[in-house]
Amino acid sequence: MAMMPDRIRLLPETLVNRIAAGEVIERPAAVVKELVENALDARARRIEIAIEGGGIARIAVADDGIGIAADDLPLAVARHATSKLGDDQLIRITTLGFRGEALPSIGAVARLAITSRPRGAEHAMTLRVEGGQVFAAIPAAGREGTEIVVRDLFFATPARRKFLKSIRSEADAAEAMARRLALAAPAVAFRCESDGRVLFDRPAETLAARITGLFGANTAEGLIAVEATRGALRLSGFASAATLTRASGGWQYFIVNGRPVVDPVLRTALRVAYRDVVPAGRHPVAVLSLELPVEEVDVNVHPAKSELRYRDPDGVRALMIGALRAALAMPLGAGAAPHAAFRPRAQPAYEFAGDVAPTKPMHFAEPRLPFAAPPAARRFDPAPFSLPATPHAEASGAGALVSAPE
Ligand SMILES: Nc1ncnc2c1ncn2[C@@H]1O[C@H](COP(=O)(O)OP(=O)(O)OP(=O)(O)O)[C@@H](O)[C@H]1O
């Protein structure tokens, strides 16, 4: 057995950041998430994502947000440095980020370059961090806003790099994350390309238009509008009419106070709401946004902030199940006149994912999404109304951060 030194010591900063990176940055998709969330927090109106080599080789996210002042650049990559959280504010979090952990974590395990030009500044500055080594910021050319480029993910932690999957499946996960983020912020223009192929390029638009743009008109037309409130809670969005189902639950997107989340409470409530409507083994499609007072929800319970804790989970479930059941009771297209965003169609849109032989002729061939076949979606099967015993363990499994199409 190895001898254990008997003195307690503080770990060096780079090592601390690498440890943090193990939780926050488990794969390229997590880099996409952190960079885009920063751009959204910076009030970007347009965000451009470019993924290369599955995001392991390179991820670039450019925004036209408020930028980072030259003096603040070194702070942006310092641990626990954030512009977003006031002292003592942990119960009133209104930004997507708040820990000041993402950029130092990325800088500790990859080659990070931040080029930023605050609105009104004369020129941009670039700061590089490689494997935890921070270089001095230098003047650079750049548009107003911020561009962050991450290359050679995990080059500094080769053991970690071995846990990555194939380039194709990392690309799929990163692309799915980009789609998830684009759905959470339809008012922001989003472009995403992977190895030079444009996956989507959408202007600022309504949620309905964003769904149509990302999923295709056939899927969009099989959705009904959902809109309900319960006290201070408000649920809105779109979910499957009973006729639109898929072989996996991967097409279920939840947004809580603007934050894209993988939320067992919402996921389970969705399943319960559709229990009598959707055949066994099939899953509804949903893009649902929950808004509630910030003090009603704790976002500081998960390293990637993708799971939440509600002060009143029963109220959230009741709202969700009630709203969906009410929407489902309405005929397709009649769903909620004031909010119906999709044209009703004469015939219900049956969609088959190809795994079940249809008993009727397939009138509406499912459009291929403009994305390549993604990895199997994360399985989640707790008993209704119960949280998994170990949400963290569950969430840190491969693919936990993404919910990919089937
Ligand atoms: N795209 C951007 N535009 C403007 N400022 C940015 C951008 N990205 C990062 N920053 C600045 O850098 C700081 C550090 O970013 P980082 O993501 O590490 O932490 P955070 O967003 O504050 O918290 P979290 O770790 O929860 O994401 C931010 O607080 C913000 O001030």
Ligand SMILES: [Mg+2]
């Ligand atoms: Mg952040």
